[in-house]
Amino acid sequence: MFKDLPALQKTIRLLQRVPYLASKNIYRVALYFLQEKENDVVLLFNAILKAKKDIRKCSICFNLTESKDLCSICSSKARDLSVICVVETWYDLAAIERAGGYDGVYHILEGSLCPLDGISADDLNVDSLFGRVNESVSEVILATNSTPEGEATASFISSRLANLDLQIKISRLASGVPIGSSLEYMDRVTVYKALSGRRPF
Numbered sequence: 001m002f003k004d005l006p007a008l009q010k011t012i013r014l015l016q017r018v019p020y021l022a023s024k025n026i027y028r029v030a031l032y033f034l035q036e037k038e039n040d041v042v043l044l045f046n047a048i049l050k051a052k053k054d055i056r057k058c059s060i061c062f063n064l065t066e067s068k069d070l071c072s073i074c075s076s077k078a079r080d081l082s083v084i085c086v087v088e089t090w091y092d093l094a095a096i097e098r099a100g101g102y103d104g105v106y107h108i109l110e111g112s113l114c115p116l117d118g119i120s121a122d123d124l125n126v127d128s129l130f131g132r133v134n135e136s137v138s139e140v141i142l143a144t145n146s147t148p149e150g151e152a153t154a155s156f157i158s159s160r161l162a163n164l165d166l167q168i169k170i171s172r173l174a175s176g177v178p179i180g181s182s183l184e185y186m187d188r189v190t191v192y193k194a195l196s197g198r199r200p201f
């Protein structure tokens with residue numbers, strides 16, 4: 001198809017690599033770019049290139065940061081460094097920040113334990129978490145998802161933290177969180193209630 005339009009063909013083929021772009025919209029997206037002013041297309045792609053170049057991961061919590069070693073949360077004086085909320089992904093952090101009311105810091109695991117998919121603790125940011133937890137930490141909130149993988153991850157981290165022999169409160173999100181759901185897809189009120197109503201793990 002479109003053998004007489006090789007440039008369009010190539011654009012569509014490359015757009016098809018974007019995982020969240022519904023395939024039925026691919027032609028519309030391709031045509032949208034063709035019809036846009038050249039300057040606007042350049043603006044968009046330059047913005048993506050700049051974001052790719054400047055955005056990196058915080059060296060403490062793995063949150064995103066722009067051109068700095070520490071993210072805005074880790075370097076904020078308004079945040080309570082003694083409370084660490086452990087989440088699976090950046091999307092979960094974003095959901096908690098959107099909900100508001102939490103003033104501690106985070107640790108992003110970048111995944112959850114899943115033996116079936118071959119994902120072990122070595123594939124997650126857990127060593128860096130245990131490296132952070134010392135006498136100055138009062139609470140670790142296990143905000144992994146309420147899926148079998150998220151629960152297994154919470155149990156694993158909890159038992160390892162208990163072995164550290166520190167006086168740390170370990171808590172889990174309130175039981176109002178629907179089974180199998182992730183913070184990312186929950187509304188702000190549910191996220192807020194889950195966090196503020198957290199219970200000892």
Ligand SMILES: [Zn+2]
Binds near residue numbers: 075
């Ligand atoms: Zn950070």
